[in-house]
Amino acid sequence: MVLRSGHEAVVRVAVATLWARPEAVRPVDGPALSSRTDIAGxxxxxxxxxxxxxxxxxxxxxxxxxxxxxxxxxxxxxxxxVEQPAAKLDPRGYPGWLPLEQLAESTGPDEAPSGPVLVVAATVTRLHAAPAGPVVLPGVILGTRLTGAGPARSGWRPVRVPGHGKPLWVAEGHLSPAPTRLPSAVEVLTVACRLRDVVYVWGGVSAYGIDCSGLVHLAWRRFGVRLPRDADDQAAATMPVPLGAECPGDLYFFARPGRRVHHIGIVTARPGPQGHRRMLHACYTQRRVLEEPMPADRTATLVGAHRVAL
Incomplete structure (x- = not known):
């Protein structure tokens, strides 16, 4: 593999973790660093x-x-x-570090494989060497985009995968065609709700572990909508709506006085009497994704409701 500075590459593992710096890696992080990552482990x-x-x-x-x-x-x-906007850090996307062996060369427009674009609609799936054959790449996540490599066979679909010369196979029922229309906020909320009880992981964007802004980013990404990665950037990229007018699928943002937005939740119900609110969010304190009435400490730091303007 020949990668060069200033050129694009693509991720070749199911989920690659972006690190603040190589020296920050801990002994416990070994399963996330290999050429076949084990994010669940x-x-x-x-x-x-x-x-x-x-x-x-x-x-x-x-x-x-x-x-x-x-x-x-x-x-x-x-x-x-470059697919995770982060305006405050770099106008080109989210900066960080990865192990070299988790990347593959990117094909240019003239070399890119042709075929229909497919998206993983299952929460998690696996890629196989042959229909129902040995698993080559486990832990492929909701929202991952793949290129079809031919017709389905006995309920299995061949797909082209970076770093693999031959097509791999995935259960056809785990795929959907790439969306040709913009989703409704309720459709996005439905996908996000499938991640209820996933554990909280700072920086996580997977069905094994996720943080508050990662939950929002991944749910919209499933439908081809690219929102920024971090909560404060997501606030800047969405349209405010008056508190009291929010609808399911809209977003709640939270900040302490004089500080930038630090938390985000997804509205799950219209406000009730006395302004009672419900939301789905990846909760730092409870260390998991949950749907709940907005707690008092969250209500005290609620700074607005926003809508993804499509």
Missing amino acids: WISGMSSDQRVGDCVLSQLLLGERVLVEEIRPDGWVRLVA
């Missing part, structure tokens, strides 16, 4: 405190594009994740 092997360490910035899905900035002799790559 990584998360289950961490304590609840380790899951909220600031060494993790975000996560990238199979096939996601990155811009290579620097390649170190020790096998680490400094890059920009």
Whole structure:
């Protein structure tokens, strides 16, 4: 594999974790660093405190594009994740570090494989060497985009995958055609609700572990809508609506006085009497995704409701 600074590459593992710096990696992080990542094993092997360490910035899905900035002799790559907007950090996307072996060369427009674009609609799926054959790539996440490589066979669909010369196979029922229309907010909420009880992981963007803005980013990404990665950028990229006029699928934002937005939730019901509100969110304090009445501490820091303007 030949990657060069200033050129694009693509993620070749099911889920790649974006690190603040190589030196921040801990012994417990081994399963997230290999050429065949085990995100489920990584998360289950961490304590609840380790899951909220600031060494993790975000996560990238199979096939996601990155811009290579620097390649170190020790096998680490400094890059920009161009499909995760992060205006305050870099106008090109989210900056961070990945192991080199988790990337593959990006094909140019003239070399890109042709075929229908498919999206993983299952919460998690696996890619196989043949229909119902050995698993080659486990842990492929909702919202991952793949290129079809031919017709389905006995309920299995061949797809092209970065870093693999031959097509891999995925259960046809786990795929949907890439959306040709914009989703409704309720459709997005329905997808987000499937992640209820997923554990909280700072920087997480997967069905194994996720944070508050990652939940919003991933749910909209399933439908091809690219929202920024972080909550404060998501607030800047969405349209305010008057409190009291919010609808299911809209977004609640939270901030302390004089501070930037630090938390986001998804509206799950219209406001009730006396302004009672409900939301779905990845909760830092309870360390999981839950749907609940808005707690008093959240109500005290609620700064607005927003809508994704399509």
